[in-house]
Amino acid sequence: MTLKVRFFASLRERLRLSDCSVPYEQGMTVEQVWNTVTSQTPLPGNLLCAVNMEYVSLLQSVSDGDEVAFFPPVTGG
């Protein structure tokens, strides 16, 4: 009953956290995952989130075993 959580780029550096696991709870949203992992760190304004490598909103609910990722605006190309 866990979720895998990943952080990228400036967010990874700021939180000093690349990836971790958190316990899954029924009905949990992406925002609740953020709060659990970051000990309620305020949400960055331009935060992007993905569940199982697909973009989602903070209100998206997650399922047991999901990979949840948080990252800043992308700057490739």
Added chain:
Amino acid sequence: MTLKVRFFASLRERLRLSDCSVPYEQGMTVEQVWNTVTSQTPLPGNLLCAVNMEYVSLLQSVSDGDEVAFFPPVTGG
């Protein structure tokens, strides 16, 4: 007192004429050059004309020594 006249592509083949010289007359327009060279052949609907290698209209007047060119729609690229 002459003009050089040139024809390209399908027009050159149809008229069986690549280039020629015609006498220049004061106030002559591109259309009058056409009529002189082609013995009044009706103007093709989509005819393009250039004087000294710049696009012009049929009403453009020409000067002694000009190079006048007639050609069909372009199809490069």
Added chain:
Amino acid sequence: MHIEIRGEAFEPYQELQNYQQRIAEGQYGATAVFVGTMRDMNEGDDVQGMSLEHYPGMTENYLLAISRQAAQQWSLLDSLIIHRVGDLLPNDPIVLVAVWSAHRKDAFDASRYLMEELKSSAPFWKKEFLAEGSRWVEHNTPGQ
């Protein structure tokens, strides 16, 4: 249709020559290509190097998804995306996007679509190295 994340420097025009051999001869009349190259200056500062991070798995998924979307939206014969990750120096190619079609409208539209989708949403992040230290690039230059 091919997408690739490349860990080492690549020569985009050599890649195009190689890749194009797999496309049926005589079919394509139009090829539109975009190459993004690392500049030695950004936001007024000299940039000495760059590190490009990505989200392995999600990045590939996303590039494939936009390639498929482009193939649905336009009449394309093939498409190619190669994107660098890792450590880059100024003048290193960052990204190659190429599209082959019968006619130019499809090629122009699809190549620009792919670049705009890539820049706006593909999970890549640039960190620049300046004389004074490093910084994360915060946003891209608008493309349209």
Added chain:
Amino acid sequence: MHIEIRGEAFEPYQELQNYQQRIAEGQYGATAVFVGTMRDMNEGDDVQGMSLEHYPGMTENYLLAISRQAAQQWSLLDSLIIHRVGDLLPNDPIVLVAVWSAHRKDAFDASRYLMEELKSSAPFWKKEFLAEGSRWVEHNTPGQ
């Protein structure tokens, strides 16, 4: 800025590699390229070959004029146009247009502008060779 009418076959990506060496390293972030290639089919007929005629002097003037116009309208570092004339076979490159700029918007806009101006007004004419004989191409496919 360079324009060229080429009487023999050319390899566009080799030309790009060569030409690009003259552009200052680290300056260009965006390169947009279009390559037009001869197809083996047009208007539903098999095409076996093509002859491309131009108006020597006027064609060069026109390609230079649109290159200068593009350089005024957008922020460009360089541009290159190469166009074939003479006898072509299917899969032979016909035209190469390339534009280098700092940012992609200028490169995309300028390369498309150059191609549309070239297709609509540069004095070139295509004659196609079919099994049954030859014909002049009457008009181009719309690009926008």
